[in-house]
Amino acid sequence: MPQPEPLSDQDIAARLGELPGWSVSEGLLRRGYHFAGHFPAAAMVIHIAQIQEELGHHADLTLGYNRLAIAVNTHSAGDRITALDFGLAHRIEAVAAAHGAD
Ligand SMILES: C[C@H](O)[C@H](O)[C@H]1CNC2=NC(N)=NC(=O)C2=N1
Numbered sequence: 116m117p118q119p120e121p122l123s124d125q126d127i128a129a130r131l132g133e134l135p136g137w138s139v140s141e142g143l144l145r146r147g148y149h150f151a152g153h154f155p156a157a158a159m160v161i162h163i164a165q166i167q168e169e170l171g172h173h174a175d176l177t178l179g180y181n182r183l184a185i186a187v188n189t190h191s192a193g194d195r196i197t198a199l200d201f202g203l204a205h206r207i208e209a210v211a212a213a214h215g216a217d
Pocket residue numbers: 171172173174187188189190191192
């Protein structure tokens with residue numbers, strides 16, 4: 116597996132344009148989702164865990180009552196943001212609506 120390269124600020128900005136709702140702060144690619152209740156939020160955590168195991172790439176997931184916060188960067192790239200982080204973000208975004216997340 117080739118080492119992922121940290122992305123430039125310009126590349127990050129361009130990639131964020133393809134991911135409405137996602138942002139970068141404190142060196143992490145972030146997204147917050149709101150759900151109708153606790154169980155739908157918890158169910159999405161399980162689905163994201165499945166995706167992350169498939170990709171071999173894992174975000175920090177913070178589950179609240181009806182909210183889920185996602186924060187990710189690439190540890191093997193010195194905790195910098197890489198294409199692997201955006202790849203995970205796109206996979207998560209692709210299933211969010213089906214989970215009733217907004
Ligand atoms: C062996 C395993 O695939 C690696 O340690 C993976 C696990 N998940 C990971 N997740 C993140 N965010 N960054 C990594 O560098 C990383 N490395």
